[in-house]
Amino acid sequence: MPNRIGRAFFSRSVQAVAPDLVGTTLLVGGVGGLVVEVEAYHHTDPAAHSFHGPTPRNAVMFGPPGYAYVYRSYGIHWCLNFVCEPEGSAAAVLIRALAPTVGLTRMRRRRGVAAERLLCSGPGRLCEALRVTGALDGCALDEPPFEILSRAQAVEVVAGPRIGITKAIDKPWRYGLKGSPFLSKPLPQTRRRRA
DNA sequence: TGCCCGATTAACT
DNA sequence: GTTAATCGGGCAA
Numbered sequence: 001m002p003n004r005i006g007r008a009f010f011s012r013s014v015q016a017v018a019p020d021l022v023g024t025t026l027l028v029g030g031v032g033g034l035v036v037e038v039e040a041y042h043h044t045d046p047a048a049h050s051f052h053g054p055t056p057r058n059a060v061m062f063g064p065p066g067y068a069y070v071y072r073s074y075g076i077h078w079c080l081n082f083v084c085e086p087e088g089s090a091a092a093v094l095i096r097a098l099a100p101t102v103g104l105t106r107m108r109r110r111r112g113v114a115a116e117r118l119l120c121s122g123p124g125r126l127c128e129a130l131r132v133t134g135a136l137d138g139c140a141l142d143e144p145p146f147e148i149l150s151r152a153q154a155v156e157v158v159a160g161p162r163i164g165i166t167k168a169i170d171k172p173w174r175y176g177l178k179g180s181p182f183l184s185k186p187l188p189q190t191r192r193r194r195a
Numbered sequence: 196t197g198c199c200c201g202a203t204t205a206a207c208t
Numbered sequence: 209g210t211t212a213a214t215c216g217g218g219c220a221a
Contacts, residue, residue: 039202047202049217057216074203075214081202094202124203164202 002149007066007142014040014084014091019175021082021093023155028130029145031103033120035095036177037184039162041081043090046167050090060138061090068146070127070137077124080132082141096163096174097121099182100129122184160187 005024010017018040026032041048049058049071060069061083069081069092081092098120100107107119107129120126127133141148156178161169163185176187 041202049202052218055217071202072215074201075216077203079202096202122203162202166201 002152004142005148005150007140010065010082010084010141011086012084014042014093015173017082017084018093018173019157019159021095022157022175022177023151023153025101025147025149025152026095026098026130027102027147027149028132028136030147031106032130032147033098033101034177034182035097036099036180036182037095037097038175039094039096040173040175041092041094042085045171047162047165047169047171048090048092050092054090058090061092063087063138066141068132068136068139068141070132070134072134073124078127078133079123080127080130080136094123095126096123097176097180097182097184098126098129099177099180117181121182158187 018038021035021038024035026035043050045051050061054062057071060067063083064087065084067083069083071079073079080095083092085091100116100119108114110131111119111129119129158176158178159172160174161172162174176183
């Protein structure tokens with residue numbers, strides 16, 4: 001049986017935590033699914049929000065690991081991150097996609113779409129489906145409404161370049177569940193050959 | 196103070 | 209392939 005993941009899990013480097021998160025189950029208020037895609041960010045990384053130092057928005061990133069950093073993207077969507085490493089590293093893992101398993105009806109209602117593939121395949125979509133908003137910024141990941149369960153079985157993780165950024169695009173810090181149809185975009189190893 | 200841009204998505208052409 | 213929706217931060221003036 002999967003166990004609930006504790007706060008200590010997050011006090012390692014983002015490069016270690018991010019691939020380990022693939023295959024775990026994320027629930028918010030009892031709704032969610034299997035984590036299939038994440039990205040790692042660190043304050044030494046020009047693409048990270050914490051790169052230019054603390055601000056009111058990214059303050060949680062500079063705090064202790066094991067907490068949620070939620071921010072608004074493009075003024076419209078919410079994005080969910082898990083703060084990692086010892087306090088002050090300002091490192092976090094962006095949750096980019098889930099394979100929905102629990103609460104499908106609620107997710108469809110919140111998202112306004114029926115297709116399972118479109119419920120949680122993308123950072124903004126997953127937050128809408130799980131009802132993650134700025135209200136959860138700074139909340140502990142080992143307390144309600146969050147629930148993160150360890151892998152039920154071994155998984156194959158694939159790494160590739162991150163998505164939607166313009167800086168440090170060469171860093172292969174995106175991790176995904178190999179072959180999952182719920183990835184927001186295919187990873188290099190799973191991409192189909194172009195015609 | 197004002198202007199530009201971004202870890203996005205969906206609805207266009 | 210392009211564009212609008214629209215918020216917070218960085219940077220120039």
